[in-house]
Amino acid sequence: MIAQYAAHLLTSTDKRHLLKFSWNFGVKGMRSVYLHKKRLRKGVFFPPFLYLSIINSCNLRCQGCWVDVDKPETKIDFNQLNRVVNEAKAHGNSFFGILGGEPFMHDELFDFLAQHPDCAFQIFTNGQLITEKKAKQLRALGNASPLVSIEGSEVVSDERRGKPNVLSHTLRGLDHCLQQKLLTGVATSLCQTNIDDLLTESWLRSLIARGVHYAWYHTYRPVGPKIHPELALTPEQTLRTRRFVVEMRSKLPIALIDAYHDHRGQALCPMATGISHHVSPGGAIEPCPIIQFARDRIDDKRGIYETMTSSAFLRDFRETAACHTRGCIVLERPDLVKALAEKHGAIDTTIRQTAMAELDSMEPRSSQHLPGQEIPEKNWMYWLAKKYFFNDFGAYAKLAEEASKPKV
Numbered sequence: 001m002i003a004q005y006a007a008h009l010l011t012s013t014d015k016r017h018l019l020k021f022s023w024n025f026g027v028k029g030m031r032s033v034y035l036h037k038k039r040l041r042k043g044v045f046f047p048p049f050l051y052l053s054i055i056n057s058c059n060l061r062c063q064g065c066w067v068d069v070d071k072p073e074t075k076i077d078f079n080q081l082n083r084v085v086n087e088a089k090a091h092g093n094s095f096f097g098i099l100g101g102e103p104f105m106h107d108e109l110f111d112f113l114a115q116h117p118d119c120a121f122q123i124f125t126n127g128q129l130i131t132e133k134k135a136k137q138l139r140a141l142g143n144a145s146p147l148v149s150i151e152g153s154e155v156v157s158d159e160r161r162g163k164p165n166v167l168s169h170t171l172r173g174l175d176h177c178l179q180q181k182l183l184t185g186v187a188t189s190l191c192q193t194n195i196d197d198l199l200t201e202s203w204l205r206s207l208i209a210r211g212v213h214y215a216w217y218h219t220y221r222p223v224g225p226k227i228h229p230e231l232a233l234t235p236e237q238t239l240r241t242r243r244f245v246v247e248m249r250s251k252l253p254i255a256l257i258d259a260y261h262d263h264r265g266q267a268l269c270p271m272a273t274g275i276s277h278h279v280s281p282g283g284a285i286e287p288c289p290i291i292q293f294a295r296d297r298i299d300d301k302r303g304i305y306e307t308m309t310s311s312a313f314l315r316d317f318r319e320t321a322a323c324h325t326r327g328c329i330v331l332e333r334p335d336l337v338k339a340l341a342e343k344h345g346a347i348d349t350t351i352r353q354t355a356m357a358e359l360d361s362m363e364p365r366s367s368q369h370l371p372g373q374e375i376p377e378k379n380w381m382y383w384l385a386k387k388y389f390f391n392d393f394g395a396y397a398k399l400a401e402e403a404s405k406p407k408v
Contacts, residue, residue, distance in 0.1 A: 005253035007253075014142070016142050018183060020120075020142045021183050024095070024118060025094070028094035029049075029095050031092060032093050032094055035048065036048040036393070040394070044309050045314070047275055047308070048095075048276075049276040050088055050093065050096050051276055052084065052099065053101065053289065055100050056073065056075070056100070057073045057102065058101040059105065059163075060126055060166065062161045063161075063162070064220060064221070064228045065226075066290055068350055068352055069101055071352065074351065076281060076283055078108040085116055087304045089116075089118070094118065094119050094120060096119060098123045099289065100281075103124065104134065110137055113141050116143065117141070117143055118143075119143060122145050123147060124187065125146055125147065126166075127146070127173030130173035131173075134176070135176040139180040146182060147184075147186070148170060150167070151166075152194035152198060160193065174212075178210065184214075185212065185213060186207055187218060189220045190217055190237075190241060191231035192232070193231065195233065195237060195240075195241075199217070199240070199241060199244055201248065204248060205252070208254050213254065213255065216256075216257040217256070217257075219260075219368070220232055222365070223331075227362065232365060235366045238368060239370055246379075259390075262392060263391065264374060266326060267367075267369040268396070269288075269325075269328060271287045271317065273393050277314060278291075282349060283299055284347070285314070292349045292355045293348060294347060295346050296313065316343070316344065320336055321336075322399060324399070325367070326396055326399065327367035327369025331364070
């Protein structure tokens with residue numbers, strides 16, 4: 001399987017693009033995690049991976065979206081983007097996730113990417129705006145991997161994404177990327193209406209046949225101004241997702257990403273472990289994309305490193321989350337999210353200014369933390385990668401200590 005995947009990569013990607021991404025994300029990414037571990041030993045938290053939502057605008061209207069896509073355009077400008085990335089690079093970072101809205105609606109995206117040939121960027125996109133010309137530009141740059149979101153069949157996609165003919169237009173953008181031999185992924189937010197269609201071996205085989213290099217199964221988070229709780233997965237479906245991903249990693253020549261488990265199958269939250277935080281389109285530094293409260297901003301004169309490492313707000317969020325659950329604090333304990341925002345006098349970072357009312361309306365529900373039902377990695381490569389480069393970094397020590405105490 002590993003040999004098949006290596007052959008697929010070598011024959012279906014631009015060699016320069018593959019080499020550049022392997023160096024910037026692979027080799028330098030491992031170094032950034034090493035530096036993260038080194039900082040942790042001194043009690044300093046600066047995430048090795050930053051996620052930047054560079055614009056709020058989007059051409060689709062997806063169910064459950066928490067971004068203000070229907071509000072006046074807000075975006076991080078060229079100079080601010082460069083400043084954030086340059087300051088992070090000075091502390092060893094080399095990988096950045098680019099989100100929206102729809103990132104390809106940002107008119108300075110390609111100029112920004114061109115400024116950082118020594119970095120790897122993963123662009124979360126619906127794919128609809130990726131023309132043949134833009135795909136050629138991405139190939140020429142060689143430092144960005146498109147991660148194209150597909151939410152189901154033609155009927156389900158139209159329903160999930162709020163417009164007609166979504167799937168065909170998305171597949172057209174996906175094919176433009178593959179034709180230009182870009183390292184290309186497909187992401188899916190699993191929910192009740194698409195899990196039976198897309199959490200299948202046949203779906204992954206169809207992606208492999210198309211030329212896709214990796215896939216990422218998210219789980220639908222019922223948050224935002226229009227919560228759709230009926231779409232959320234049950235605990236049984238969450239466990240089914242984990243089991244499927246582990247099995248397919250040992251069976252199919254496609255890389256499968258997940259951000260919610262370590263090598264032993266224990267749940268984790270990237271925000272709570274300190275491995276990543278998020279910057280909003282308005283420049284606010286948030287614990288994660290779905291926690292739309294902040295005390296800190298990227299335009300702070302101290303710079304992003306000093307701002308983030310000295311943030312009491314971010315520290316309190318990490319520690320509180322890690323003390324209460326290995327899962328998602330927003331889903332399991334919205335009351336704690338509200339209490340932390342109030343405690344620190346955090347501002348609502350949305351344009352709609354209803355984030356607190358949305359928290360009040362949320363019912364606690366399960367997330368990826370399902371104690372006693374852990375499914376360890378079977379594939380040795382994933383096992384090693386997660387053990388050394390994507391684990392909990394000791395964040396849950398207090399939670400484990402409390403769990404081990406005898407119950408009175």
